[in-house]
Amino acid sequence: MTTSTPAPTALARRPLFWVLVAALPVGLIACLYLSPSLFDPTPEWALGLLLATAQTLLALLIVFLLDTRRSIGLLFGALAFAWGVLVSTPLAMFVNTAWISALTKAGLGTVSAAMVAPIDEELAKAIGALLVLALLLPRRVGPLQGLIIGFLVGAGFEIAENFSYALNAASAAERSHVLSTVIDTFVLRSTEGLLLHALWTGVIAAGIGAAVGASTAKARSVALLTTAGLLLSAMLFHALWDLPQLSTSSAEAAVRGALLYGTIVAVFLVVWFVGWRRDRRARRSGDPLENAHRPRSLSST
Amino acid sequence: MTDQTAADTPTPTPTEPQPVRRDLTLGLIGAGVYLVMIAAAVAVPPLLPAAAEGAIGVYQRVTIAAETGDDVSLVAPQGWYLSGEWNTDVDDETAQASGILANVVTFDSPDGSSSIVVTGFDAEQDPDSVLFLHTCKPASDGAGESCADVQLLVSTPGDHADLASAISATRAVAASIGVVS
Numbered sequence: 001m002t003t004s005t006p007a008p009t010a011l012a013r014r015p016l017f018w019v020l021v022a023a024l025p026v027g028l029i030a031c032l033y034l035s036p037s038l039f040d041p042t043p044e045w046a047l048g049l050l051l052a053t054a055q056t057l058l059a060l061l062i063v064f065l066l067d068t069r070r071s072i073g074l075l076f077g078a079l080a081f082a083w084g085v086l087v088s089t090p091l092a093m094f095v096n097t098a099w100i101s102a103l104t105k106a107g108l109g110t111v112s113a114a115m116v117a118p119i120d121e122e123l124a125k126a127i128g129a130l131l132v133l134a135l136l137l138p139r140r141v142g143p144l145q146g147l148i149i150g151f152l153v154g155a156g157f158e159i160a161e162n163f164s165y166a167l168n169a170a171s172a173a174e175r176s177h178v179l180s181t182v183i184d185t186f187v188l189r190s191t192e193g194l195l196l197h198a199l200w201t202g203v204i205a206a207g208i209g210a211a212v213g214a215s216t217a218k219a220r221s222v223a224l225l226t227t228a229g230l231l232l233s234a235m236l237f238h239a240l241w242d243l244p245q246l247s248t249s250s251a252e253a254a255v256r257g258a259l260l261y262g263t264i265v266a267v268f269l270v271v272w273f274v275g276w277r278r279d280r281r282a283r284r285s286g287d288p289l290e291n292a293h294r295p296r297s298l299s300s301t
Numbered sequence: 302m303t304d305q306t307a308a309d310t311p312t313p314t315p316t317e318p319q320p321v322r323r324d325l326t327l328g329l330i331g332a333g334v335y336l337v338m339i340a341a342a343v344a345v346p347p348l349l350p351a352a353a354e355g356a357i358g359v360y361q362r363v364t365i366a367a368e369t370g371d372d373v374s375l376v377a378p379q380g381w382y383l384s385g386e387w388n389t390d391v392d393d394e395t396a397q398a399s400g401i402l403a404n405v406v407t408f409d410s411p412d413g414s415s416s417i418v419v420t421g422f423d424a425e426q427d428p429d430s431v432l433f434l435h436t437c438k439p440a441s442d443g444a445g446e447s448c449a450d451v452q453l454l455v456s457t458p459g460d461h462a463d464l465a466s467a468i469s470a471t472r473a474v475a476a477s478i479g480v481v482s
Contacts, residue, residue, distance in 0.1 A: 016324035019331075091335060095342040102346030123338060127331045134327045137320070 011075075016135050020079055027086035034093050037167055044170040044178045051186040052163045056081075059155035059195060066272055067148045069279065076136055080149045083128035084156025084201075088121070089164075092157070095120040111243065118238035121157070122200060122231065128153045129205035133212045142282070143275030146209015147202045147268075154201030161197070162189045193241065193261055199268040200234040206271045207231070230271070237264050 011017045032039055063077070096116055103112035129150040133141055136149070166185035173181040207227030214220035240260055 014324055015321060016328050019324075019328045091338065095338050098342035098346050120338060123334060127334050131327060131331050134324065137323070 011135075014135060016131060020083065020131055020135065024082055024086050027083075027090055030090035030094070031086065034090055035164060037171065038164060044182045045167065047179055047182045048163050048166045048170075048186075051166070051182070052159050055159050055162065055186070055190065055195075056155070059152070059159070059198060062195070062198075063148060063151060066151065066276075067144070068276070069283075071140060071145055071279070072136075072148050072152075073139075076132055076149065077152050079135070080128065080132045080152035081156040083132065084125060084153040084158075084197075085160040086156075088124040088128050088153065088157045089160040091124045092117070092121045093164075095124075114239045114242035117242055118235040121197070122204065122235050122238060125150070125153045125157055125197065125201040126204050126208065126231065129201060130208050130212070133205065133209050137212065140279075140282075141209055141213035142279055143206040143210045143271070144279040146212070147206040147272055147275050149209070150205025151198045151202035153205070154198035155195055157201070158189075158195055158197035162186055165189065192257060196238075196241065196261070196264065199264050200238055203268055203271050204231050204234050206275050209275075233267070237267075 038045075059081075063072075096113075099116040099120070100112040103115060129146065132149050132153070133146055136145060162185065166182045169185045170178045170181045204227065207223060207230040211220055211223035211227055214223050237260070241257075241264075
């Protein structure tokens with residue numbers, strides 16, 4: 001995933017780097033506080049960790065295919081993934097619980113997840129992508145880099161969520177079905193909406209990447225407007241996915257879910273292709289400082 | 302998205318902040334968004350139920366009289382089904398131990414109607430238990446279903462509405478969101 005590594009001294013001088021690094025143990029402590037069972041080493045926990053690792057490898061394979069020019073350094077990719085796991089997840093867990101509980105008491109339990117999760121979770125992930133992309137500067141930052149970083153943040157979030165769901169389901173299962181429940185949860189989450197969080201955050205962060213890498217005020221304004229549109233689109237897709245109409249076990253719900261998933265994948269691929277083509281065009285235009293430390297950032301150059 | 306090229310001038314522009322300043326600015330933006338999310342989650346939800354009552358069309362509260370050991374049955378009209386769960390404001394383990402969750406049973410009857418049976422409610426032990434009913438009906442076009450949420454407050458005996466009122470409220474709520482006419 002990497003072709004170049006930033007100089008450690010350069011990163012060490014960046015306040016943002018230390019903000020990102022410091023947030024990880026804080027997030028870990030928050031996870032431990034909010035859901036201590038996630039750290040209880042039982043057989044189902046080990047199985048869940050194994051399956052989560054398998055999903056992580058799948059996500060990395062997809063990143064390998066998407067980032068053909070290896071424009072994201074390993075350190076930045078790891079930071080993005082870790083942020084999704086350790087920071088975005090506990091934040092969303094806390095905020096979702098508070099709002100869904102309140103909406104349920106208000107009589108909106110059926111649609112509470114569709115109302116709350118798209119806003120909380122997409123914001124929690126997008127901020128992580130923003131910070132990692134800002135840290136990437138003055139390396140090349142544009143829509144493609146944004147999409148990759150966003151994909152990794154979202155993948156980290158989703159895999160942590162899957163792990164949490166699997167252990168929750170296992171805790172409610174009969175003792176003889178605990179391990180099969182963990183497997184069933186991962187299979188379900190892999191066959192219905194695989195890596196959706198990664199797709200949503202990738203789309204949003206493509207806009208963020210363009211904004212972070214923009215070199216003029218006008219370009220940044222356009223990119224920010226685009227980001228707002230992509231954020232709203234991702235939230236809308238997320239809300240549609242979380243509606244109870246897609247949670248029923250009917251054939252109609254399955255078809256509807258497949259169509260929605262296909263649309264989301266198509267949007268993601270279109271955004272990726274636009275970013276990839278602009279990245280290629282910029283490189284062909286003769287930028288000799290690919291991935292080098294430059295005095296200023298050039299968006300998609 | 303922008304489409305800048307390498308032909309852009311490398312001269313720093315006024316919009317290009319210094320790295321440290323930029324880092325601090327973006328770090329503050331990120332921390333600010335997170336803090337606003339946390340603060341809103343802590344401060345706003347406690348105010349919501351009272352504000353939402355009557356303001357949101359899918360909210361109703363019906364109080365059912367029940368005593369320890371009572372069986373409370375709600376029978377839905379044909380073509381409907383009821384499902385529900387206790388919201389006890391206690392953790393699952395405590396609820397299971399007190400038998401609260403185990404006492405909510407949902408079943409389908411042969412004529413297509415459904416009932417939810419609440420048994421063994423202990424008003425003394427849990428005087429303010431709230432039963433949420435999610436009343437659903439398949440959509441007319443066969444795609445999915447529409448649901449209405451009704452909150453039933455099960456409390457100690459006294460001057461409370463009866464079960465017919467509960468069903469009536471359920472229907473009214475369902476009608477308000479178009480589940481039934």
